[in-house]
Amino acid sequence: MAGLDEGLYADSPEWDAAVTESLPDLYSAKNIPGTYRLLSSLTKLAGGAHSFFSTPADVAAWEQPYPSGHVPVPTVSYDGSVATVVVPGFSSAHQDEADLYLEAAAEIFTSERARSTCGWVVDVSANTGGDLRVMLVALSPLLDDGVVEVFRERDGSTSDVVVHANTGSWGDEVWGELPAETTKLPSRPIGIVQSGATASAGESVIIAFTGQEDVATFGSATAGFTTVNDGFELPDGAAVTLSFAVMGDREGNFYEGPLAPDREVDPADGSAQSAAREWVADHCPNS
Structure with missing residues (x-):
């Protein structure tokens, strides 16, 4: 779980247990999208409520510029x-x-x-x-x-x-x-x-x-x-x-x-x- 183990709360017994329980399903997934549900759950557990998982579609939407003339400014x-x-x-x-x-x-x-x-x-x-x-x-x-x-x-x-x-x-x-x-x-x-x-x-x-x-x-x-x-x-x-x-x-x-x-x-x-x-x-x- 390189990366997720850097999370603020990824040092708890709950985290260790969740990783152990999730590994078989992660390794058996046929493709990366097959891991999304587990990765989303593990992300919240590792980093807390402020952490989240984004699909490629979510990332693409975030990377879109604001509509012309609608950039929020002070x-x-x-x-x-x-x-x-x-x-x-x-x-x-x-x-x-x-x-x-x-x-x-x-x-x-x-x-x-x-x-x-x-x-x-x-x-x-x-x-x-x-x-x-x-x-x-x-x-x-x-x-x-x-x-x-x-x-x-x-x-x-x-x-x-x-x-x-x-x-x-x-x-x-x-x-x-x-x-x-x-x-x-x-x-x-x-x-x-x-x-x-x-x-x-x-x-x-x-x-x-x-x-x-x-x-x-x-x-x-x-x-x-x-x-x-x-x-x-x-x-x-x-x-x-x-x-x-x-x-x-x-x-x-x-x-x-x-x-x-x-x-x-x-x-x-x-x-x-x-x-x-x-x-x-x-x-x-x-x-």
Whole structure:
């Protein structure tokens, strides 16, 4: 089971028993599709609820570009001196689409109005996940420089996600950067809006801000997919997406499950967004 045994939970007696029980059926399968059902089950067992198996058709569908003009990108609105940036989920195999996401963020944060804003609401209440690398780089102007997140693998080893100026990186891997003219914004209060739909990379955004000064969260508990995924392909184009680490904040707190907000307010009717704006306005400099 090379590959699946790298999963976050592939060291349990249940995992060993499942592998032993599955091997005869895997070896007797007449073709790779004949292994899909078992591989899907083993993937969940090895990596947990955030892990999944994809058929070649699933992979091909994911590799399709977004419909023309429909790439989800960050957007901003202003209410007096408080800005609200909506950070949508994003998942794409196409670099040009990731570039559009980052360019939209850069346009928001390099504007004159952004520099005069007294505080920010970061709304990830509809962010169901995707590429956490793109999202964290997009928000780098609002994040303190330094370690913003920590990943802990099954053996206890950890690695840092670092933001520096307009770039994000994980270990030796540079995740991306905003255009050079995008610089760090002045430190301002930040209210984060979350919901039960906030998942995976959306939850990673919340964790990246956890421990930063003048940050508070509003809404409801998140989906609880606070693990880090990687994957591998099978010869026929099927793929396994496997959780190999849990997410932790800059202070060394690790999360396996939903993230509770600092203040529970209904995000569905706009109450959480209003509460976040009010909190930010109350904590603005010279307020």
